[in-house]
Amino acid sequence: MARTNKRKQQQKQKAPTAVAPKRTRRDMLAWTGLGALGLGVVAGGGAWAVSSFNRSVTERDLSRIGQGVPSVVQVHDPQCPICNALQRETRKALSDMEGDQPLYLIADITQTPGAVFAQVQGVPHVTLLLFDAAGNRVETLNGSRTRDQLLPAFEQLMKANG
Template sequence: MKKKAKRGQPAKSKKNKSSAQQMPAAPDRRRFLNKMAWIGGGIVVLGGATLFGARSVRAKVAERDLTRLGQGVPTVVQVHDPQCPICNALQSQTRQALKGFGQDELQYLVADIKTQEGQSFAGRFGVPHVTLLLFDGEGNLVETLQGVRQASELRPSFERLAQ
């Protein structure tokens, strides 16, 4: 026999009791820990990107420091226009040819003709952009290479310079 509900009140069922006991009232610990894991991962990724960016900027600043020329290390200086696709192609081939050389064997510098320092450097040697100037450790010009060249063409010149 079924119980009748009192007037004005709904009948109680077993289903209502069991579902009410299983529903948490507030966010549980598992959800909180999941959010914290995502936040922690985001912080690690952001920190790594910042570190990579800072190192990249420092490397570019060091490459453009022409005062390093003649400090005892043979040097390849590229007279470069950063907006020139031919210059960028030469830079890519030069970097590829320089792989395997240590910083104490051969250094790479960039004379950016968009800067005053880069313009005066190129003017001093009378060369246009898309040019590589090879200097010995004392800063004496040894060889001038104009135009885009493949890494395989550049490598022998770099090896002679590093000796």
């Protein structure tokens, strides 16, 4: 038995012991920097999500029509690629405008207020309705359009109400 114990003791002495790596100040600073970067990404994403949600709610408030500012209302189906393309082109045309811009509103036909609005107006989706400052419909633009086609119509709407 003495021999077995002696051999085990020798093996224990030869076996490397696991030593936890020493954490340096440099390692801690690196982890702190990565944590700060991650926090910035999460905070930026959250701010974008809140901003996007607020814009979406504001754009769907159809009660803003006729409250002293001309309006462009898109009758929109979010699942329709043509509607989404028209929305992109409308936003580009509005951003290209110099001076005042009309309100841009969305009548989402997948939600009750938007569907009721489209039915009352008697129009299908992929349609832009232009309203003067008093809320009177002055023009209907059906189908897909480019920003170059939309910009003159929007400018004319603002001139007529200026």
